[in-house]
Amino acid sequence: MNDTSPLFGRTLRTGTLTFTFGSTLPHSRQPAFGELVRVPAGAGQVYGVVYDVLTQDDPFVRQVIAASDQLEAEKIADMRERRQSPVEITALAVAYREGGHVYQRIPPRPPATLEPVYGCDDEEVREVLQGWDSFRTILNHAQCPAEELLAACIRHAARCQPAERRRQFLVEAGRELTRQLSADPLRLDAILRRLGGDQF
């Protein structure tokens, strides 16, 4: 946990399973699909995996699009930065920290609104995603593309490992998935295909 971690935004809506935060960061600095984010909840922290990034329209954008076919690049950039409504980013709660311990379970209480949402550094990702208990939480969540999300999350975790351990980390994660998904070989195959290869 690091206070210098980037601030992504503040919570808009929260629930036991997911929380949504609004972000005004430029497109390139927004958290990626499958990335781990942290938000305070009471005395602890809730960790979530980003699975949906929604940029909604606003009246101003509609007007501009309706008024003109030819938009100047400068204007487009300006409008993207000064939006009336924030980008809505939703994360699936997979773990929480309480009393110094990290638990890979659904948090007992969701974060409140307007809590700051931070990114996590490599060390924190390694700490939170060690062990594979969160696989089940992700796979069981009906509202998200679970296979894609799990593969993205594992790749994100792999990127946070030292370079020489990345390959082994992926193999071990694959083996754990193989164990957990032995009853569903097609689903397993889909995830492994998204994990394979040397691109993290």
Place this chain on the structure above:
Amino acid sequence: MNDFLDNDSFLEDLRADVVAADQSRRLGVVVAGSLSRGLEVRLDRDQRLEDLAVGRYVTIAAGDRIFFGMITDVSLDSTNPAFEKTPPDFSNEFFRQVHMGTSTFGRIHVSPMLVLHRESEADDWNAQPVKTIPGHYSSVCTATAEEVGYVFGREGEGRDADGRRAHYFHIGEPLDMENVKITLNLDRFVERSSAVFGKSGTGKTFLSRLLLAGIIQNKVAVNLVFDMHNEYGWEGTAEHAPSVKGLKQLFPGEVTIFTLDDESSRRRESRPDYTVTISPQDIEPEDVQMLAGIIGLTEPQVGAMYALARRFGKGWLQKFLDDDFIDAEWDGLKGMAEELGQPQQTLAALRRRLDRFRRYDFITDKGEGNSVERILEMLQANRHVVLEFGRYGSDLGAYLLVANYLTRRIHERYVHLTERAFGEKSAEPTNLVITIEEAHKFLEPAVASHTIFGTIARELRKYHVTLLIVDQRPSGIDPEVMSQVGTRVTLALDSEEDIRAVFMGVSGASELRQVLARLDSREQALVLGHAVPMPVVVRTRRYDQNFWAEMGWNDRAALPERGRQSSAELRGERPRRLE
């Protein structure tokens, strides 16, 4: 087991070792099984199936016990049948790494054989047959050389599990283990009838000779060997060597060679001590009856034989085959037939069948005296007797006749001696082991019930006579006799029937069958029964110069060279040999 067991600190180490499940030896975990069917073990991910083989020993630590077992089958399995039907894409190395050992894995089948257990810290450990099995997920490890050595007992003299004196004889090494001697308890080996089985060319004779040498060296019994093919006495033949030493060469002072065919023995420079002859006067119908199958005697002919013996008494055979006698007494066979109340045709046929005895030169009155008495004298003086058959070895009729004739009389004497001893151990005769080849001819169901060999096999050690059966067709042996065979040493067998016969009356046979069916065709044997604590597959000990030297034989040709070496050492011209 033996004095080895008293070594508690060794066992403590052993247990700690097993419990810690040394990763380098760990194979996997117990996942299923039963006492009757054996244990299913799931192999660990990095365990290569290719490195395992049936017949190898494993130990399983469970609670305060150590189970000792043998791998009896190896198989492939997967967590989901779909992985077998639509295999993952193994062209991708990542997929291979993930799946191998996880969704698809190897498993082995282990037959638990023994359990090492003790009641409390203060007690000695003891090895007992298994009566239960280890629990789920107990670690399974390859047995170490020390563990195998511990279970089978150290070579030499010791005590068995019941505290009785035991001579442990080295018969070979376990497969895939160097410098471990598997031993056989010779006292138990001779206590009941034993058998060496194997198809031809697998080394039955070599192994039998090795066992006999062990018996002689350890003085656990006295041997009588019916040496059908002249392989045991002076010299034997070998496929890849000019010749091998017979028992007499190894134990010149303790082995006496008798021969049935003096000429053949001398030609082979076998140096027989006596020539066996049988007086035609002494042949009884019982001696001939067991040849019925070989020479083609019918029931009426056997009946006629007994009628002749009743009528003429001793010497019936001689008289019956003597034309002059018949002509003089009855004016031909017809008259004889009428008086005996036997059909003439039956008598004529019987004469034709028995006529072959005229060709046997050993049936003569001109011998060196009573051969049975002479053999008995030797046996009672604890000298081992090898009876060479010379050219008669290829005549099954002669072999059966002589073996049966001698054994009946020798056995009779042993019964007499044992009964006279009135249970007083010191007065009882030394155990006698009679080695017979082509044993199924003596012990096939049709004749086993009324031959002396069937009787000996059935009465166990009551009269101190047991058999060492050497045979290539165990399925031909009467099941009742087979069930009395204490120790079975089995080399490779092909026929399904023979393999089944070997396991008659053995628990857990179906698993061991897999092991037996996969023995190499040479120098590998499965030993099970009375003389070993658990079934064991061995690479048999070689019957070669080293073995002969260990039996006390000195290579005369090598003596001058050894003399030179010794004097060189004494003069300090070369370093001393560390022997």
